[in-house]
Amino acid sequence: MEFGWSAEQADRYDRTLRAVTEAFGPDARTPGSADLREDWAALGGLGLLGLCVPGEYGGSGLGALDTARQVEAFGRGCPDTGLVFAASAHLFACTVPIRDFAEEKLKERLLPGLCSGELIAxxxxxxxxxxxxxxxxxxxxxxxxxxxxxxxxxxxxxxxxxxxxxxxxxxxxxxxxxxxxxxxxxxxxxxxxxxxxxxxxxxxxxxxxxxxxxxxxxxxxxxxxxxxxGGGAVFQHSMGWERACLFAGYLGLLDRLIDRCVEFARERRQFGQRIGNFQAVANRVVEMKLRLESARLLLYRACWEMDQDRMSPLSIGLSKLAVSEGAVASALDAIAVFGGRGYQREHGIEAFLRDTVPSTIFSGTSDIQRLLIAKEMGL
Structure with missing residues (x-):
């Protein structure tokens, strides 16, 4: 069982993370300040709108796991989670079903524009x-x-x-x-x-x-x-891609959030010492890391199975549930770590909570995921 990334995959992640940070990071723009068309053109230029689309239509031709890894880098480098979600919905809920189910002439007419950022879906x-x-x-x-x-x-x-x-x-x-x-x-x-x-x-x-x-x-x-x-099958196919790959963006978000918490816990001092020395603070950050790495493994497995033509509703449901529920729990923990600063908009921690709560609703609510998982278990 191989848990490592190849040198090519690791380099692709690093390059995307750097490019996204330069284009959309906190030093580059304020979330929501740019024109959406400008953002879309930039995303198309970075290849993020056509990750899993074949090269002949303007995409990168990546499989599900490599696509998810790129979306993860996108989510880590871009603090505007709304933009990450918008681009992922465009790709997985719209471009993927066109890629897999549209007539050839329609693919040739629409896919290049969907990949380049000329078109928004x-x-x-x-x-x-x-x-x-x-x-x-x-x-x-x-x-x-x-x-x-x-x-x-x-x-x-x-x-x-x-x-x-x-x-x-x-x-x-x-x-x-x-x-x-x-x-x-x-x-x-x-x-x-x-x-x-x-x-x-x-x-x-x-x-x-x-x-x-x-x-x-x-x-x-x-x-x-x-x-x-056949629309039901088309929708479920696109939902498989969305529930697995879109939520990789939240893995990147959680990496960012944990980095913020570790940095703050090292610098913030109370009672003559760093707050990271207090078990109550350290334990919260450890739980955040545990949720992240557990969800990451589930998501990678779901995407790997998709690449093996074994799309599993059980694996995808577990992955979506773990990522979304873990993201909300970790956002709440981060607010507790930051205390009053976590509640103030100027520090940006409360935005993590506002952006993670919807993840338990869209692409099938957490209760729907539990229902699907229970059915797959034979209950």
Whole structure:
């Protein structure tokens, strides 16, 4: 069993970490201060929007594990976690299903722009009364000559207000359950598509979220993902990539957070000594490290299995649950380590909590992950 990285993989991580830190680190910009289009162009230039896309379409052609390692470097070097999430949602929830299920002409037309940063993709799946259950979508798609007419509204669309391209799912056969759902690629300029203004959110501020409404929105049949009725499988495939690789960004965030806590515990003095000497402080930082390394191993295993064509819902569910729950717990511990400074915005520690709490909600809530894990265990 090999736990090390090759020299090439280690060098790729180091180069990405340096490049991201230079472009997006705290000395380069204030989170949320740059124009999203400028950020997207920079991300495309660094290759972060096409990590797992084949080279002929403008990507790097990496497997799941190498992709996750790059996203981890992205999350460590970029303090704007909203941007890390936005780019990862673009890649895993949208670009991956286009890569794997779109017709060749559509791939050739869209993938280069999605990889370069010319195009922003939005993930339009969740509805007001349907999130994790893909068999109960209220958005419908009625077949007409040459394509489909979509009607209904999607909520919580990641990148929705800014997107040029949407990957969405709609009910084409209401009597067929999850076999009656179809995936579509819809472009922003399609007649009948309306995107809302961005929501006000607790965290992940750079990732704009909003609603997308379809009113007799025509989608050509060549923009169906896979085949009619196969949308459930398309969505679950993209969710496998998202739940594994996207959360590597949170591993990078936790590396950053632990570094901050160690530095502070070494420098901050109380009662004539460094607070890192106090067991209550040291134990919290140790628990943070334990959560990180445990989650990291689970995530690496899930991605390795994907590279072996053995995508495991059990491994992916365990990984997503460990990373997201561990991130929130560690953010709370960091606030306790920093004390009053942890509650003040000027020190930036409270932002870790605001950005980690959503990780237990999107891509399937923690309770949904536990349900999936229980089913895989035969319960």
């Amino acid at each position: 939005g993930n339009a799946m969740t509805e007001a009364e349907a999130g994790s259950d893909v068999s109960r979508l209220a958005v419908t798609a009625r077949e007409v000559p040459g394509g489909y007419l979509l009607n209904g509204e999607k909520s919580f669309v990641s990148n929705g207000p800014a997107a040029d391209v949407y990957v969405t799912y709609a009910t084409t056969d209401p009597d067929a359950g999850h076999l009656g759902v179809t995936g579509f690629v819809v472009e922003r300029n399609a007649p009948g598509l309306t995107a809302s203004q961005p929501f006000e959110k607790m965290g992940l501020l750079t990732c704009q979220g909003g609603t997308v409404r379809f009113e007799d929105c025509f989608v050509p049949e060549e923009q169906v993902l896979g085949f009619p009725g």
